[in-house]
Structure formats: C-alpha cells, structure tokens
Amino acid sequence: MKAPVKLGVAIIAALAAACSQDNGNSNGAPEASAASADFQKQLLKQLIQAQPGDVIEIPEGHYQLNRSLSLNVDGVTIRGAGMDKTILSFKDQIQGAEGLLVNASDFTLEDLAIEDTIGDALKVNEGKNIIIRNIRVEWTNGPSTENGAYGIYPVQTENTLLEGNVAIGASDAGIYVGQSRNVIVRNNRAEFNVAGIEIENTIGADVYDNVATNNTGGILVFNMPNLPQPGHSTRVYNNKVYKNNTDNFGHDGTPVAAVPAGSGVVINSNDYVEIFNNEISDNDTANVIVSSYFAAGYYSDKSTQENFDPYPEGIYIYNNTFTGGGTSPDHMELKALKIAKFGLTGSLPDVMWDGAVDKKKMVDGKLPDDLKLCIENEGVGIINVDVMNNYKNITTDVTQHHCSLKKLPQIVLDFDNKQEAPQEEQHAVNEVTDA
Amino acid sequence: MRKIYWGAVLALMLAGCGAPREAVTIHERNAIPDNLSDWHVVEAIDGKLALNDRVTPYDLNTALFTDYAHKLRTVWMPEGSSAAYGEDDFDYPVGTIISKTFYYPLAADGSVLKTDDYSQDFAGSGLNLKKVKLIETRMLVKRADGWQALPYVWNEAQTDAVLEIAGDATRLQLASDDGSSEGFTYVVPDANQCSGCHADNHTQKATRPIGPRARHLNKDYAYQGGTENQLLYWQQVGYLSGLPELAQVPHNVSYSDTSVSLEERARSYLDINCGHCHNPKGAADTSGLMLYSAEHNMRRLGVCKPPVAAGTGSGDRLFAIVPGSPDASILNFRVESTDPGAMMPELGRSLVHKEGTELLKEWIATMPGNCS
Numbered sequence: 001m002k003a004p005v006k007l008g009v010a011i012i013a014a015l016a017a018a019c020s021q022d023n024g025n026s027n028g029a030p031e032a033s034a035a036s037a038d039f040q041k042q043l044l045k046q047l048i049q050a051q052p053g054d055v056i057e058i059p060e061g062h063y064q065l066n067r068s069l070s071l072n073v074d075g076v077t078i079r080g081a082g083m084d085k086t087i088l089s090f091k092d093q094i095q096g097a098e099g100l101l102v103n104a105s106d107f108t109l110e111d112l113a114i115e116d117t118i119g120d121a122l123k124v125n126e127g128k129n130i131i132i133r134n135i136r137v138e139w140t141n142g143p144s145t146e147n148g149a150y151g152i153y154p155v156q157t158e159n160t161l162l163e164g165n166v167a168i169g170a171s172d173a174g175i176y177v178g179q180s181r182n183v184i185v186r187n188n189r190a191e192f193n194v195a196g197i198e199i200e201n202t203i204g205a206d207v208y209d210n211v212a213t214n215n216t217g218g219i220l221v222f223n224m225p226n227l228p229q230p231g232h233s234t235r236v237y238n239n240k241v242y243k244n245n246t247d248n249f250g251h252d253g254t255p256v257a258a259v260p261a262g263s264g265v266v267i268n269s270n271d272y273v274e275i276f277n278n279e280i281s282d283n284d285t286a287n288v289i290v291s292s293y294f295a296a297g298y299y300s301d302k303s304t305q306e307n308f309d310p311y312p313e314g315i316y317i318y319n320n321t322f323t324g325g326g327t328s329p330d331h332m333e334l335k336a337l338k339i340a341k342f343g344l345t346g347s348l349p350d351v352m353w354d355g356a357v358d359k360k361k362m363v364d365g366k367l368p369d370d371l372k373l374c375i376e377n378e379g380v381g382i383i384n385v386d387v388m389n390n391y392k393n394i395t396t397d398v399t400q401h402h403c404s405l406k407k408l409p410q411i412v413l414d415f416d417n418k419q420e421a422p423q424e425e426q427h428a429v430n431e432v433t434d435a
Numbered sequence: 436m437r438k439i440y441w442g443a444v445l446a447l448m449l450a451g452c453g454a455p456r457e458a459v460t461i462h463e464r465n466a467i468p469d470n471l472s473d474w475h476v477v478e479a480i481d482g483k484l485a486l487n488d489r490v491t492p493y494d495l496n497t498a499l500f501t502d503y504a505h506k507l508r509t510v511w512m513p514e515g516s517s518a519a520y521g522e523d524d525f526d527y528p529v530g531t532i533i534s535k536t537f538y539y540p541l542a543a544d545g546s547v548l549k550t551d552d553y554s555q556d557f558a559g560s561g562l563n564l565k566k567v568k569l570i571e572t573r574m575l576v577k578r579a580d581g582w583q584a585l586p587y588v589w590n591e592a593q594t595d596a597v598l599e600i601a602g603d604a605t606r607l608q609l610a611s612d613d614g615s616s617e618g619f620t621y622v623v624p625d626a627n628q629c630s631g632c633h634a635d636n637h638t639q640k641a642t643r644p645i646g647p648r649a650r651h652l653n654k655d656y657a658y659q660g661g662t663e664n665q666l667l668y669w670q671q672v673g674y675l676s677g678l679p680e681l682a683q684v685p686h687n688v689s690y691s692d693t694s695v696s697l698e699e700r701a702r703s704y705l706d707i708n709c710g711h712c713h714n715p716k717g718a719a720d721t722s723g724l725m726l727y728s729a730e731h732n733m734r735r736l737g738v739c740k741p742p743v744a745a746g747t748g749s750g751d752r753l754f755a756i757v758p759g760s761p762d763a764s765i766l767n768f769r770v771e772s773t774d775p776g777a778m779m780p781e782l783g784r785s786l787v788h789k790e791g792t793e794l795l796k797e798w799i800a801t802m803p804g805n806c807s
Binding site for chain 1: 601602622626631637734742745746748750751765782785
C-alpha cells in the first residue's frame with residue numbers, strides 16, 4: 001500500500017509559495033479560481049497516474065470543477081474529509097456526462113460530496129468489489145427536471161456495497177444499481193429524487209436500514225427489457241419509506257417517469273422480491289405497488305425483446321408496518337378508482353397490484369405457489385386493478401394472497417466485516433441464484 | 436545538455452537543407468517526453484508540420500466528428516514489421532506509432548474556418564503552418580502490453596506541442612463561409628478520456644485504434660506519388676500483411692457520398708461516431724443500444740427501443756428511433772444537443788455536426804413503419 005497522497009496540502013503549499021513571491025496580492029477572487037483550476041488539474045493527473053493501492057485524499061474544501069473526472073485503475077481509494085466538508089461542485093461543468101466516472105475494480109469512494117453535476121454524479125461502469133460510503137450527491141436547487149439523472153450509479157458491477165450515503169434531487173434515481181450482481185444497499189438516505197433507491201436488472205440485492213422520503217417513489221425494484229441481464233432476488237427490509245409524494249419531475253420516456261407520485265415501494269416486472277419489516281407510511285398513491293411492464297404503458301412487441309418476462313413473480317410481502325397512504329393517488333384513473341371504490345374520504349389499500357399474470361404458466365387456472373404474490377401482513381388490504389382487461393374486474397380479495405414463499409438467502413460480501421454471518425437456519429438455502 | 440544542444444542544431448540544419456531528419460524515436464512507457472518533437476513523427480520544421488520518413492498519412496471513409504476540426508492522421512511502424520490484417524481489427528506490431536493532429540484552417544482575423552476544403556492546408560508533405568492553427572496531436576503507441584494514449588497540446592507559436600495528460604480547454608471562434616461565426620470551447624480530452632472511447636471492449640479496458648481498421652481505411656488516398664487504395668499502399672510499403680482480395684474487405688462509405696444509399700451513409704456515420712461505445716462489449720452496452728456496423732437487429736439499433744437510463748438525454752421522447760419521425764426520436768435529440776448531460780457522443784464535441792445530424796434526420800424520416 002502506498003502512502004496516501006494529500007492533494008490539497010500540496011496545492012495549498014504551492015499557492016502559498018506563489019503568494020509569498022507575489023508580495024501580497026490582496027485580490028482574492030482570481031486566486032480562488034486559479035486555485036480551483038490548479039486543484040482540478042492536479043486531481044485529474046492523480047486519477048490518471050494512479051497506481052493500484054493508492055489512496056487519494058482530498059482535504060476539507062469547496063472545490064469548483066468544470067470537467068468530469070475519471071478513474072480506470074483498479075485498487076484505488078478516493079477519500080474526502082466528510083460529506084459536508086469535502087465538496088466537489090460541478091455547477092459550471094462544461095464537459096463530461098458525469099462528475100466522476102469509474103471503470104475499475106476494488107474501488108472505494110468515501111467521505112465527500114459531489115454537487116450539481118450536469119449529468120450523473122457518480123457512475124461506476126463495470127467493476128468488482130466496489131464500496132461507496134458516506135458520499136453525498138446533491139442537486140442543491142431541489143427537485144427539478146433540469147437536474148442530472150442519477151446520483152450514485154453502479155452499473156454492471158459485482159460485489160457492491162453502498163452505505164451511509166445521501167442522495168438528493170436526482171431527476172431519475174438518487175441511488176441506482178443497474179445490471180449488477182451481489183449488492184448491499186444499507187443505511188442510506190434518499191430524498192427529493194424521482195426514484196429514491198432503484199434496483200434494476202440486478203441479481204441478488206439486500207436493501208435495508210435505509211430512509212426514503214419525499215421522493216416520487218421511495219424504493220424501486222425494476223426489470224427493463226432489451227438489456228443483457230434480467231434481474232431477480234432482492235430483499236427490501238428494515239427501511240423507513242414515508243411520504244414519497246413529490247410530483248414526478250422525470251423526463252418523459254424514462255422508465256421512472258411512469259411512477260405515480262406517492263409510491264412507497266414499487267416492484268415492476270422483477271421476480272423473487274421480499275418486502276419485510278419495513279415501516280412504510282403516508283405514500284399518497286400506495287405504500288406498495290406490484291406491477292408489470294404492461295402497466296408502465298411502454299410495452300409493445302416492437303419495443304420489447306422476445307424473451308422478456310414482464311410479470312412480477314414470487315413476490316413476498318410480510319411483517320411490515322403500514323400507516324396511512326393511498327389517500328390521494330396520482331394519475332387520473334387511480335384517482336377515479338379510489339373515489340369509485342373507497343369514496344371521497346377513503347383510501348386505496350396498502351398494496352396495489354396490476355393483476356397481470358402469465359397465463360402460460362398457469363396450472364388448473366392458477367399460478368403455481370412459488371410464482372404468486374404472497375402477503376403475510378396483518379390487516380393489509382390489496383387492490384387488483386386488472387390492467388390486462390382494461391380495469392374491468394377490479395377486486396380487493398386478499399385471501400388468494402394468503403400464502404408464504406421460501407425465503408431468499410442473505411447477500412454476503414467478503415470485504416464486509418460489519419455484516420452478521422448469514423443465518424442459515426432462518427433463511428433456507430435458495431437455489432434461485434441464476435434463473 | 437551539450438548533446439541535446441548539438442542535436443537540435445543538427446536537426447535544424449538538416450531540415451534547412453531538406454536532408455534527412457533524426458529518425459522516429461520510440462520512448463519507453465515510463466519515459467514519455469514532454470515535447471512532441473522528441474518523437475520525430477510530426478514536427479514543425481521550416482514553416483510546415485512535416486512528416487518524417489516512412490510516416491504515412493491516411494484518412495477514413497467516414498471520420499469521427501470533432502467540432503469541425505481537420506485531422507492529419509499518420510501511421511509509422513518499425514522497419515521490418517507490419518500489421519496483420521484482421522477483418523475487424525488489425526494486429527499492429529509493437530512500436531507502432533499512430534498520430535492524429537487536430538487543426539483548423541486559419542482566417543486572416545485569427546478565427547478558425549469551418550470548411551471541408553483541405554486543399555489549402557497542405558504544403559508539400561506536411562501542413563502549411565501559415566494557413567492552419569494547430570490544436571493538439573494525439574499519439575497512440577503500441578507497447579508489448581497494449582496501446583498507450585498520449586495527448587499533446589500545441590503552443591501558441593506552433594513550434595512544438597507539450598504533453599498534457601490532464602487535457603486542456605481552449606476558446607475558439609469558428610467562422611463559416613456564409614459570414615456567420617460562433618464561439619465555442621474546444622476541449623482536449625484527458626488521457627483517461629482517450630481510453631473512454633478507445634477501449635471498445637470496456638471490460639478488458641484495452642485501448643485500441645478506432646479509425647485505422649479495414650472498413651474505414653478501404654478507400655483511395657492521394658499520395659505524393661499518385662492516388663491509390665490505402666490498404667494496397669500499406670501492403671506495398673510493408674505496413675500490412677495478410678490482406679485478402681480487396682473485394683473481400685469490408686468498407687464503410689463516406690457519409691457525404693450521395694451516390695450511395697441513405698442507409699449505408701447513416702450506418703457508416705453511426706459506426707465511426709457511436710460504435711466504439713455502442714457495441715456489445717462497449718461502455719454503452721448498459722443501454723442495450725447497438726450502433727456499430729455489424730448490428731442487424733432493428734430494435735437493438737434503436738427502432739422503437741425505449742430508453743433505460745437516458746435521464747435528461749431522453750429529451751422527453753419515448754423511443755431511440757421512431758420510424759418516419761426524427762423529431763420524436765431520442766437518437767436525433769441526443770446528437771443535436773450540446774448539453775453535456777444529454778448529448779452524444781458524450782465527449783469530443785462542443786458543437787452540433789449539422790451535416791451529420793441532417794443525414795440522420797433524413798434517414799429516420801424515410802424509415803418505414805411505426806412504434807404503435
């Protein structure tokens with residue numbers, strides 16, 4: 001392991017030297033911008049010349065950057081002095097689709113903030129053993145369609161830990177894990193994004209101890225068509241998911257633009273998802289939505305690969321605490337539905353399901369037990385809006401969902417020493433590893 | 436010191452006499468010179484950017500767009516070595532040096548010219564430094580363990596270029612034939628961003644040349660000794676082995692050649708501008724959109740394909756390509772944008788390529804079918 005390189009210290013020393021030669025130039029502004037330009041160049045060089053084992057430390061400070069940063073070397077750690085102390089601001093960014101783009105394995109980023117990038121804040125595109133810890137990504141002007149799309153965005157990664165992060169204001173998802181494998185997302189906070197936390201086309205994710213509030217949708221588990229990897233097997237537990245009622249400010253055409261404001265946990269076209277032990281409250285459309293790609297309104301034979309499976313199957317909802325919610329759904333047809341079924345002062349049940357099932361998989365007119373939507377959650381109601389038949393047979397019969405499913409195994413990351421050992425007796429060994 | 440001094444004097448004298456120069460020099464990976472001139476590949480000598488002996492210029496059927504910059508591309512290989520032909524990719528010998536110099540024709544008032552006319556740029560075997568503004572020279576050097584990318588930025592006096600691995604940004608004023616003029620920031624990519632495009636296999640991260648491949652090189656070039664097909668010429672000078680019959684070699688078309696089909700022109704344009712990322716192993720495979728030349732599935736090419744993680748780049752449109760409707764197609768939105776959060780390609784341009792975007796518009800406008 002190489003000695004940590006203290007970037008800011010070197011720059012400050014260099015500037016001090018320059019100033020003393022300058023004999024008291026008291027004009028602060030140009031020096032500040034020269035300092036930022038110097039900082040940017042030094043940081044770019046460090047990232048380009050990094051060697052495996054390097055720790056790049058960025059001291060406390062508010063740094064203006066106008067070009068995106070990238071790292072292509074394995075085994076590097078980038079560390080700030082804290083998410084409110086080391087701030088990389090991209091307010092005047094002129095180039096690059098991200099703030100920081102990483103294509104490397106054994107990468108750790110911790111203790112700094114990335115603000116106001118023009119595109120995504122942090123993208124990790126391929127790599128194994130990724131840790132993103134105590135990072136704040138924020139668009140400081142609050143929710144706006146003009147904001148960048150993704151806050152923290154690992155895609156096509158393996159063994160990924162996202163913990164202690166804060167994501168605010170993303171016009172798509174604050175924390176988005178795409179096409180990855182073996183992921184833990186814990187103890188993060190997502191606020192005022194279109195999607196707070198989104199797991200998409202990912203195989204094996206544990207999402208726990210997070211707070212998702214004031215997003216359009218709190219926690220999303222999606223499968224999109226036309227991608228190399230379909231996802232499955234995600235556990236969403238011990239999270240607080242409340243008041244995700246911010247108007248959808250996503251761009252039309254993006255998958256999240258179809259998410260109704262007031263959505264707590266949303267499962268779309270994904271299989272083997274468990275939602276348990278969460279506190280889910282006051283999400284105005286529904287605390288939990290289970291839907292197919294049909295409900296998103298984008299499905300057609302032309303737009304979707306032949307073997308895409310749009311049906312959410314093997315969904316298991318149990319032991320959550322639901323409070324409030326469903327009182328003021330987004331989207332006209334849902335508003336009308338609520339009033340028709342539950343009256344002006346009533347509310348939609350905690351679980352809304354679009355009712356789409358794969359008829360080809362039915363046996364004697366029923367889905368096999370392991371593909372069902374199962375609910376073991378006291379006092380919880382469901383509404384099946386029957387999307388496949390244009391909302392003709394809307395039902396609220398919860399009894400057909402009284403069933404249980406085999407539980408998914410815990411996600412274990414070798415480098416994660418905070419985690420308890422897997423509890424084999426509690427979590428039955430599940431052969432669902434790669435459907 | 437003494438040796439370097441005498442070397443410089445000698446080089447100047449030789450250049451003055453038009454006699455041979457110092458030979459092309461391969462510097463080790465960890466001993467990269469600060470000055471481009473130390474490679475002796477392309478050098479400012481006697482009022483021109485001169486190519487050294489055996490440094491061979493080439494161009495491409497359709498080239499990547501970079502803010503209307505003109506480009507002088509060269510290849511050099513160590514004596515006695517040659518690249519082995521491959522249909523998709525040549526296997527270049529260790530020691531190969533590929534250079535690409537970005538420059539603009541110069542107007543009298545110091546602004547740079549937007550023109551497709553290269554004829555005024557050249558003086559004998561190099562660029563006429565009185566007529567052009569040099570911006571940067573990018574070098575790709577083949578090592579035993581892969582290609583190394585090195586960005587050099589030209590000084591104001593145009594005497595030499597200096598290694599800038601962190602890249603650079605320059606304000607330029609671009610003047611058109613019609614008298615209009617627009618300011619823009621020309622951005623020299625940093626060394627990581629070089630590999631962002633040149634690693635067309637994103638998992639392996641290996642940097643590779645994008646342009647000098649069979650389908651891009653398969654065209655005529657006006658060499659000093661006469662016009663000839665570039666691949667045949669490379670074979671003659673010993674730079675290429677294993678070349679099949681030309682009829683068997685793939686070739687892209689010139690995007691501006693109206694004698695060939697719109698489809699071929701558009702696909703050639705997408706291939707060189709987008710295919711290095713939008714291929715099944717490229718950085719953009721996360722999008723499921725494939726724009727390289729070998730893609731034949733229309734949905735993967737974007738027809739009626741919904742976006743995945745386009746964010747701002749969706750432009751509030753529903754599909755990458757809507758047949759017949761370029762104004763409803765995300766692809767057109769992204770190539771017509773200059774917002775770094777939405778535009779495509781993500782790097783290497785601050786301006787819209789009007790001629791290229793018009794071509795893509797025309798292509799999609801004439802595409803049959805619909806998405807409903």
